[in-house]
Amino acid sequence: MTALSTETTQAGRTVGIPFILKKAFLSACVALVLFSLMIGIRTEAGPDGQLTWWTRFGDLASIVGLVFGGSIVIELLRQWIGPTGAEKLVPAPIQRSLSLAGRFLGPALLVFTLLVPVIFYNQRYILDLGILVLTYVMLGWGLNVVVGLAGLLDLGYVAFYAVGAYSYALLATNFGWSFWVCLPLAGMLAAIWGVMLGFPVLRLRGDYLAIVTLAFGEIIRLVILNWQSLTGGPNGVSGIPRPTLFGIPLDNSDDGLAAKLGIEYSPTHRIIFLFYLILALALLTNWVTIRLRRLPIGRAWEALREDEVACRALGINTTTTKLTAFATGAMFGGFAGAFFATRQGFISPESFTFQESALVLAIVVLGGMGSQLGVALAALTMIGGFELFRGLETYRMLVFGMAMVLIMIWRPRGIIGHRAPTVYLTKAQAISSDLVKEGHG
Amino acid sequence: MSGEPILSVDRLTMRFGGIVAVQDLSFAAERGKITALIGPNGAGKTTVFNCITGFYKPTGGAIRLNHDDGRQTALERLNDFRIAKQAKVARTFQNIRLFPGMTALENLMVAQHNALMRASGFTFLGLIGVPTYRDAEKRAIALATDWLKRINLLDRADDAAGNLAYGDQRRLEIARAMCTEPALLCLDEPAAGLNARESASLSELLRSIRGELGTSILLIEHDMSVVMEISDHIVVMDHGVKIAEGTPREVRDDPKVIAAYLGTDEEEAAAVMESGS
C-alpha cells in the first residue's frame, strides 16, 4: 500500500516547473563543483619549471549555464515524449491506430523480407546487408531466450556463435561433412557449451552473473586463439565449404544448379540462397521460441525472471530451468555461427570479440526484452543504422550513440516494451512493462 | 487414511550465528484440519515455515510429512523445490510473491508446471503439439479457471497479477499454491493488510479448502478474529519456543499467552482478549 502511494506521488512530482528548475539547479551545482577545478583554474608548468596558473571563470560560467539549460531541455523532452507523458499526450484514437499498425507490422515486415531478393535482385550491397541484418536478428532472438525470457544477463553470447562457427568449419574442412549434417551438430555442441557455462553461474545473480559470462566469452576466444593445432590460431580456418542446395553446388561447374536448371550462371544465386537460408534459420528460431513460450518450460523461464523464490515454492526445479534456457539460447547461437562460417568461407578469432556480444545484447535491450518483433526492429535499426551513417565517417559512432541514447530516453523499456500473455481466457491484453520484471541477472 | 498427523515437527532448532530463532520446537498438524501458529513479531514463526518448506536447512530436529498412503518424507533432508514437488507442501509468503508481470491465469498455470511438464514429454512432445499435451493444457486451464471462480477473480483472469488489488493478490497467491494440488498448505499471514470484509471472505475460503477439498492447512496469522474463528488447533510461540498449545478456547484463556502478547504489543494483546470476551 505504501509502495503504491509513493509511486503516485513520484509520478505527480515529475510534472511542474519548480521540479524541473530544482533538478536543473542541482545539476548545475554538481557541474560547478566538478568543473571549478578542471576548467575554472588552469595550471601549467612555467618556463623554469615553476607552477603558473590563471583563472577561467568565464568558461566555467558558460559550462555551468549550459548544464543548467541542457538539463531543463532534457527534462522537458522526457515529459513530452517520455513514457510518463506519452500516455496522456497521445490521444486514444491515434494510440489505437498505432496498435493496429503494430499488429500488421510483423507480417508486413515478413512479406517485405521475403521479397527483398526479388526487388533488389541486382543490388549485391543490399542483399549482403540483408543477410547481415538477418544474422543479427537470429542472434538477437537466440539471446532473447536467455536475457529476455529467463532474465539471465549473458555478456558472453558470442562464445556460442564461435563454437557453432568453428564446429562447422572444422567438421567440414577435416571430414568433408556437408553443411546440413554439421548444422544440427554445431547447434548441439553450442548447447553443450551453454550447459557448461550454466553450471558455474547457477547461483550467481546480477553483476556477478554478467561478469562470469563475459569471462566465459573471452575464455572461449582465447582458447580458439591459442589452440593452434586444432583451430589454426590467429590465422583462422579458411576454405570452408560453401553450402549446397541438398548436394547441388551453387557454382559455375557443370553439375552446379545453374547448369542443371539450364539458366545462365550468376554469383547472385548464391547470395540469394544464403539470404533465404538465414531467413529460414531465423524464422525457425522465432517459431521455436514462440512455441516454447507457450509451453510449461517457457512459462517457467518467465516465472524465473519474475521471482525465483516463488518458483521454487511451486516445485519448479530452477537449476534445470536455467540450464535449458542457456542451452536453448546457445543452440540458436550455434546455428547462426555455422551459417556465418559457411557464408564467409573463412573465420578467425577476430570475428568473435566482446564487441559482438555487446552488440547482440544492445539489440535485445533496445528491442524490448522478451519481444520478438522488437528485437527484429532493433537489429534492423542498429545494423542498418551503422550503414546509414557510414558517410559520416569519424562522426558515425558519435551520431549513432546519440541516437541510441535518445531512443532509450524515449522508450526506456525498449522499442516494444509490453509483454503479451502466453495464455488467456477471454482476451489477450498486453501487459505494461512497468509490471514486468527484468530478472535478477 | 491413517490417523497419524500429516506433519510432525520434532525438536526443531534453527540458529543464525548466535541467534536462536527456533529452539526445540515440537508440534503436530492434524490431517484435514487447520492448525494455527501464532505469537508476537519475531517469535520465529516464519523461520519455522522456512524450515518446513526447505528454504532453510534446520540446525537440528526432524520434520516428517505423513502421506495419505502411509509413506513418510523427511522434509529436513529435501531441497525446497522437491518439498513442493514430491512431498506436496505448498506455501505462500508473508510479503506476497506473485509473478507480477504475468496474468492471474498464467500465475495459476505456472503452479501446474510439473504436471504439464510431464504431459508435454519434457517439452519435446509439446513442441510438435501432440494431442495428449493439448488435453492436459485444457485440463490445467480448467483447474485454473475453477480456482479463479473460487477466489472471485474470474473477470480479472487476463489482467497482470501486479495490477490486482492487494486483497485479490493475497487470494490469488493462495489459489496458486492450491493449483499445485498440495497435501499441506502453509500460509504465512494471509490476512495481513486485509480489511474486515476481506478477512471474512478469506476465512470462508480457507474453510472451504479444508471442508470441500480436505487439504490440511498450517496457518501463521496475526488477525485473531481469523485465527480464533477457523483454527482447529493453535500453537503459540514466543522467542523461538512453544509456550502454549490447544484449542482456540484453551489458548485464549491461557495466562502465558496473554502475557506474551501484553509484553510486546498492546494492540495484539487487546485483540486476543477482545476475541475472548
Ligand SMILES: Nc1ncnc2c1ncn2[C@@H]1O[C@H](COP(=O)(O)OP(=O)(O)O)[C@@H](O)[C@H]1O
Ligand atoms: N535469515 C536470517 N538470518 C538471521 N536471522 C534471522 C533470519 N531469519 C529470521 N531471523 C531471526 O529470527 C527471528 C525470528 O524471525 P521470524 O521467524 O521472521 O519471526 P516471525 O515470523 O514470528 O515474526 C528474528 O529475530 C529474526 O531476526
Ligand SMILES: [Mg+2]
Ligand atoms: Mg513472519
